[in-house]
Amino acid sequence: MKCDWTKENMVLYIYDELADDARFEMENHIRNCAGCREELESVSALKQDMSAMPVLEISPNLLAASRMQLQESLEHAEQNRSGWGMFIFDFAGWMNQIKLAPALTAALLMIGFAGGTITTWKVAGSRTPDVISHSPEVKDIGVASIESILSDPNTNNVTIKYDTLHPQTLVASADDPRVQQLLLLATHSNRDSDVRLDSIDLLKAHAGDNDVRDALVSALRYDKNPGVRLKALDGLKGYVRNDVHVRDAVLEALLHDDNSGVRSEAIGLLDPVKADSSIREALEVLAKRDPNQFIRSQSQRYLASTPHLD
Amino acid sequence: MPAETAVLKAAVGASGEKRYSHSAGDMVSQALSRANDSELIRAAQRGDRVAFESLVRQYDQAVLRLALHLTGSEPDARDIYQEAFLKAYRHIGNFRFECSFYTWIYRIVTNLCLDHLRKRQTRREDPATIMDSSGQELDLLDRVSDDRAGANPERDLMRRELGSKIAQALTKLTPRERMVFELKHYQGLRLRTIGEMLNTTEETAKNTLFRATQKLRSTLAPMRR
Numbered sequence: 001m002k003c004d005w006t007k008e009n010m011v012l013y014i015y016d017e018l019a020d021d022a023r024f025e026m027e028n029h030i031r032n033c034a035g036c037r038e039e040l041e042s043v044s045a046l047k048q049d050m051s052a053m054p055v056l057e058i059s060p061n062l063l064a065a066s067r068m069q070l071q072e073s074l075e076h077a078e079q080n081r082s083g084w085g086m087f088i089f090d091f092a093g094w095m096n097q098i099k100l101a102p103a104l105t106a107a108l109l110m111i112g113f114a115g116g117t118i119t120t121w122k123v124a125g126s127r128t129p130d131v132i133s134h135s136p137e138v139k140d141i142g143v144a145s146i147e148s149i150l151s152d153p154n155t156n157n158v159t160i161k162y163d164t165l166h167p168q169t170l171v172a173s174a175d176d177p178r179v180q181q182l183l184l185l186a187t188h189s190n191r192d193s194d195v196r197l198d199s200i201d202l203l204k205a206h207a208g209d210n211d212v213r214d215a216l217v218s219a220l221r222y223d224k225n226p227g228v229r230l231k232a233l234d235g236l237k238g239y240v241r242n243d244v245h246v247r248d249a250v251l252e253a254l255l256h257d258d259n260s261g262v263r264s265e266a267i268g269l270l271d272p273v274k275a276d277s278s279i280r281e282a283l284e285v286l287a288k289r290d291p292n293q294f295i296r297s298q299s300q301r302y303l304a305s306t307p308h309l310d
Numbered sequence: 311m312p313a314e315t316a317v318l319k320a321a322v323g324a325s326g327e328k329r330y331s332h333s334a335g336d337m338v339s340q341a342l343s344r345a346n347d348s349e350l351i352r353a354a355q356r357g358d359r360v361a362f363e364s365l366v367r368q369y370d371q372a373v374l375r376l377a378l379h380l381t382g383s384e385p386d387a388r389d390i391y392q393e394a395f396l397k398a399y400r401h402i403g404n405f406r407f408e409c410s411f412y413t414w415i416y417r418i419v420t421n422l423c424l425d426h427l428r429k430r431q432t433r434r435e436d437p438a439t440i441m442d443s444s445g446q447e448l449d450l451l452d453r454v455s456d457d458r459a460g461a462n463p464e465r466d467l468m469r470r471e472l473g474s475k476i477a478q479a480l481t482k483l484t485p486r487e488r489m490v491f492e493l494k495h496y497q498g499l500r501l502r503t504i505g506e507m508l509n510t511t512e513e514t515a516k517n518t519l520f521r522a523t524q525k526l527r528s529t530l531a532p533m534r535r
Contacts, residue, residue: 008520011519011520011523012501012516012519015494015495015501015519017500017501017516042527043523043527046523046526046527046530047495049472049476049530050476050495050526052469052472052473052476053473053476053477053480054496055375055379055496055497056375056379057375058371058374058375058378062374062378062384062387062388063370063371063374065388066370066374066387066388066391066392067366067370069388069392070366070370070391070392070395070396071363073392073396074359074362074363074395074396074399077396077399077400078359218364221367222363222364222367
């Protein structure tokens with residue numbers, strides 16, 4: 001009986017899925033039963049054999065190609081969603097909502113009724129043009145996209161052209177919070193890489209701010225344009241030693257960025273932390289495998305200049 | 311060390327030590343990652359594509375690795391990757407935070423992989439050969455660096471033979487057995503999580519793993535004699 005139980009649960013034992021008491025019981029039994037010990041050896045050997053077909057790291061080319069293809073498909077899907085797709089009624093989804101949330105349905109009907117009544121009353125009343133008479137917060141304007149950014153070094157003024165329903169322009173000091181908000185928006189919400197370059201260039205000076213640093217890290221990780229990634233790296237230069245997120249992002253760029261210029265810049269940034277064990281590990285990989293000669297030799301130089309502490 | 315204790319130690323190996331290796335730091339970073347995921351998911355549900363792409367970047371390497379190991383073909387792995395994330399994008403509005411995003415996306419991927427394995431079983435394809443994007447046959451073992459001092463051509467040949475026999479043995483499993491074995495042995499997931507991903511119970515996942523290992527042992531037994 002004990003042997004049957006042991007044999008049935010041996011796989012769970014070797015894959016560390018047994019509860020502590022069952023594990024203890026099994027170990028006690030195996031110590032005293034030659035048959036079960038033999039069975040355990042055989043199951044363990046299978047586990048070891050199966051590791052001869054390891055799960056390998058995927059190649060950067062495969063990952064990059066998959067990401068690119070997905071990005072295109074998502075763009076296409078988004079266009080469909082905002083085009084004809086938005087007019088197609090999702091009956092199944094609607095049924096699901098009705099089924100799951102009758103109170104929500106009732107509330108929606110009431111809101112719809114009230115909204116309709118108010119709109120009718122407004123249309124019947126006097127039509128006044130939509131004039132913004134005060135200076136609104138950027139988040140209230142509803143920015144659609146950022147057209148261009150111009151900075152004047154003499155006056156410290158920044159001119160940002162951005163679109164709402166009607167194109168608008170903001171002229172304000174570089175330290176104005178609205179400028180900062182628009183610049184942060186520009187780093188990730190615009191498809192024009194010149195705008196992203198200009199915004200990162202201006203934000204670099206404020207990298208001490210957490211939001212700005214996050215935006216620079218995000219640009220370094222995800223921006224498609226190598227120029228933008230280089231600018232972001234430049235902005236993060238002073239924070240590699242003290243901010244572990246920055247260090248991780250630079251390390252990631254060094255290992256996985258497909259642009260050798262970005263990788264070369266990234267390796268220079270790691271100089272102050274080259275003795276760090278994770279950096280050392282990465283440098284060892286790069287010294288052997290990086291396709292770029294400069295990066296290989298620079299990695300070797302760093303490794304040679306820092307003692308290996310075991 | 312007595313022989314019986316040595317067998318126990320060897321059997322449990324690294325995994326036996328791993329059970330206690332979750333440090334407080336790991337748990338904090340997991341909790342932070344979940345909180346960050348929730349924000350991104352909510353933004354993606356509001357239609358923010360950038361947020362969705364950030365979610366993709368967190369999980370896409372694991373997804374691609376799983377699909378490549380299961381299908382043994384780069385073009386098929388890419389197809390599964392595309393289909394999985396597009397499906398996730400279209401249905402992210404239905405995500406109700408009842409499980410982690412990781413479990414949810416893996417559920418989509420494992421379903422697609424199961425469909426793929428079932429189709430292949432009906433077509434009786436030979437997945438022991440692995441194809442790259444250009445359709446060229448690829449040997450996975452070529453990509454494993456063997457820097458050990460004792461590495462020699464004879465051992466290398468044996469390793470290759472073993473690899474090809476394992477690939478053949480894996481084709482003898484049913485798609486579900488293959489999936490449970492893959493998620494447990496190669497991806498190192500807990501059986502409870504595997505059950506959740508495959509919409510079944512932990513108990514069923516355990517039984518499936520037991521059946522899979524029994525089959526593999528009997529298929530690979532002649533090789534060890």
